[in-house]
Amino acid sequence: MTSPAARSERDHAPLRDAVATLLPRLTAFSRDLYDHPELGYREFRSVEAFAARLEAAGIAIERGTGGIPTAFTAQLGTRASGPQVAITAEYDALPGVGHGCGHNVIAASSLGAFLALAPLFEARDGADPLPGGVTLVGTPAEEGGGGKELLIQAGAFDAYDAAVMVHPSGRDVAAGPLSAKRQVVATFRGRTAHAAANPHLGRNALDGAVTAYQAIAQLRQHIPTTDRVHGVFLEAGTRPNIVPERAVLEFFLRSPEIDSLLALSERVEAVFHGAALTAGVGVDVVWDAEPIYLPHRLNAPLAERYAANLAGRREVPTRREDTAAVGSSDIGNVSHVLPTIQPFVAIGDPDIPGHSRERADSTLTPDGERAIADSAFGVAATALDVLTDDALREAAWADFHAQGDPVRVGDLVPLAPWPTFPEPVG
CATH class of the missing domain: 3.40.630.10 (Zn peptidases)
Structure with missing residues (x-):
């Protein structure tokens, strides 16, 4: 043998x-x-x-x-x-x-x-x-x-x-x-109005998205150096003279462990809801339209x-x-x-x-x-x-x-x- x-x-x-x-x-x-x-x-x-x-x-x-x-x-x-x-x-x-x-x-x-x-x-x-x-x-x-x-x-x-x-x-x-990776899309929902004539009647979804983007940039200072959060604007309004009623962000989150990825996810979702509250708009947060990578x-x-x-x-x-x-x-x-x-x-x-x-x-x-x-x-x-x-x-x-x-x-x-x-x- x-x-x-x-x-x-x-x-x-x-x-x-x-x-x-x-x-x-x-x-x-x-x-x-x-x-x-x-x-x-x-x-x-x-x-x-x-x-x-x-x-x-x-x-x-x-x-x-x-x-x-x-x-x-x-x-x-x-x-x-x-x-x-x-x-x-x-x-x-x-x-x-x-x-x-x-x-x-x-x-x-x-x-x-x-x-x-x-x-x-x-x-x-x-x-x-x-x-x-x-x-x-x-x-x-x-x-x-x-x-x-x-x-x-x-x-x-x-x-x-x-x-x-x-x-x-x-x-x-x-x-x-x-690293583990997951995807999230946040859709901010506001109300249109004429941006010059009556902006007070609108609710600016883009403001909510911009606030969220900036807050996540601040969050990066306070997460482990092994974690990553990076994103883009998918939608940001249509014309400057219309208060944007819709703005969309997409982010990828990465972390070397499953548990730390899930913990990071909770912090990012809190940012989206806080930004929406600040701007007086709504937000829909959808996780994992594509599969999580472990x-x-x-x-x-x-x-x-x-x-x-x-x-x-x-x-x-x-x-x-x-x-x-x-x-x-x-x-x-x-x-x-x-x-x-x-x-x-x-x-x-x-x-x-x-x-x-x-x-x-x-x-x-x-x-x-x-x-x-x-x-x-x-x-x-x-x-x-x-x-x-x-x-x-x-x-x-x-x-x-x-x-x-x-x-x-x-x-x-x-x-x-x-x-x-x-x-x-x-």
């Missing part, structure tokens, strides 16, 4: 070879997504691009997973028995900046890892096929819309032992923190194995003590239902801002190509280890449960309504 450690070492070599062979196709795939960016829940072309690569390899794709038109799954091995790993892929872009978060690299590396693993599920050279199964899970609308949360609600992440993907960044780290529950055993697998290709610290949780992702929601890692892979200058055209362009550089290769191998090798190493699976689950019970968003707040999904164009 071959030991898990010996089998893992033996099987990593074909993964390296497979990724090297796949790399030209993966970089072309990444550029194709870069050239055709699509917003959340509109990624119809991107899904078909995945389908073309999978079907060319003889692998079937299931579109519309969980009732979400631009979600998909593809399967290696069997879901009926044995260990199970989900390799997640993101592929939505940002308005105005395209793939400024590098989701084209995520898509290419996840696809590459999945295709590199495919031959190992067949008997070869006297070796048994890999046990269990690996599922490529296409998760739309990470940048807004919470595709992974909707897939969780639909049961698409049930009965896996691990989930893994890699995200571009300015620095390498195997376990990087992510903080990332880090998994040390999986992160350490990923870092070890990349030794010799790039130096990946397991943790960076100087890295604060500021960004958010719906991968955090997955991490609260099963052991999950989302390592970060460095591309280009570490000072390139996220969500920028410069970040998008960096994915097309030789550094971006190297990131695809290293990430695809790291994901594939770590997935293989989860399938073949009983001790790793046990350690990953022990670490998960040591941080608490599984958490689902519906246990914390009312669930956001499911969106009305766009139809394909043309």
Whole structure:
């Protein structure tokens, strides 16, 4: 009987070879997504691009997973028995900046890892096929819309032992923190009047919104430095000579822990009601029109194995003590239902801002190509280890449960309504 450690070492070599062979196709795939960016829940072309690569390899794709038109799954091995790993892929872009978060690299590396693993599920050279199964899970609308949360609600992440993907960044780290995030919209309601002839008969909704915006700016002085509150005016009146009867604010709130996010929410809602009272207007406060994003529950055993697998290709610290949780992702929601890692892979200058055209362009550089290769191998090798190493699976689950019970968003707040999904164009 071959030991898990010996089998893992033996099987990593074909993964390296497979990724090297796949790399030209993966970089072309990444550029194709870069050239055709699509917003959340509109990624119809991107899904078909995945389908073309999978079907060319003889692998079937299931579109519309969980009732979400631009979600998909593809399967290696069997879901009926044995260990199970989900390799997640993101592929939505940002308005105005395209793939400024590098989701084209995520898509290419996840696809590459999945295709590199495919031959190992067949008997070869006297070796048994890999046990269990690996599922490529296409998760739309990470940048807004919470595709992974909707897939969780639909049961698409049930009965896996691990989930893994890699995200571009300015620095390498195997376990990087992510903040919880929620959304709130405050609609201030006043009364119109002629702003010059009889302003005393009006009630200015914009005054209420401006007061709220300024009060939240003051609130920022008295919240933990790890928290974030940032917002915009969606509506602010129509004409200067009409007292505005309607003004709308939208804010995102972030905090590194669930409890602190809920506490911050209470303080922000109090600001809205206080501002409305000051201006003599009404206010309607609506939370979570989009799903809450939970903080990332880090998994040390999986992160350490990923870092070890990349030794010799790039130096990946397991943790960076100087890295604060500021960004958010719906991968955090997955991490609260099963052991999950989302390592970060460095591309280009570490000072390139996220969500920028410069970040998008960096994915097309030789550094971006190297990131695809290293990430695809790291994901594939770590997935293989989860399938073949009983001790790793046990350690990953022990670490998960040591941080608490599984958490689902519906246990914390009312669930956001499911969106009305766009139809394909043309």
